[in-house]
Amino acid sequence: MPTIPQAILAKAIQRGPDKSTCPSEIARELFPADWRKHMQEVRDAAIELQQEGKVSITQKGRPVDTENIIGPVRIKMNSP
Numbered sequence: 001m002p003t004i005p006q007a008i009l010a011k012a013i014q015r016g017p018d019k020s021t022c023p024s025e026i027a028r029e030l031f032p033a034d035w036r037k038h039m040q041e042v043r044d045a046a047i048e049l050q051q052e053g054k055v056s057i058t059q060k061g062r063p064v065d066t067e068n069i070i071g072p073v074r075i076k077m078n079s080p
Contacts, residue, residue, distance in 0.1 A: 004045040012055050012077040020074035046075050
């Protein structure tokens with residue numbers, strides 16, 4: 001089973017820089033029985049990947065301040 005960061009990166013690469021994924025998709029794939037319990041772990045991993053410059057986290061198509069996330073977000077590859 002892949003780690004959470006590996007799963008996020010794999011999904012982002014699969015979707016490409018023009019499409020995004022919801023963190024819940026990652027949680028559902030990795031933890032189908034109790035995915036809601038793991039949502040914060042997925043968000044935390046996505047934030048780390050953004051800080052490393054590997055992905056972008058957006059809300060309504062715009063970059064989001066990861067210190068103040070309120071509501072749903074999307075994860076996508078950075079544009080080249």
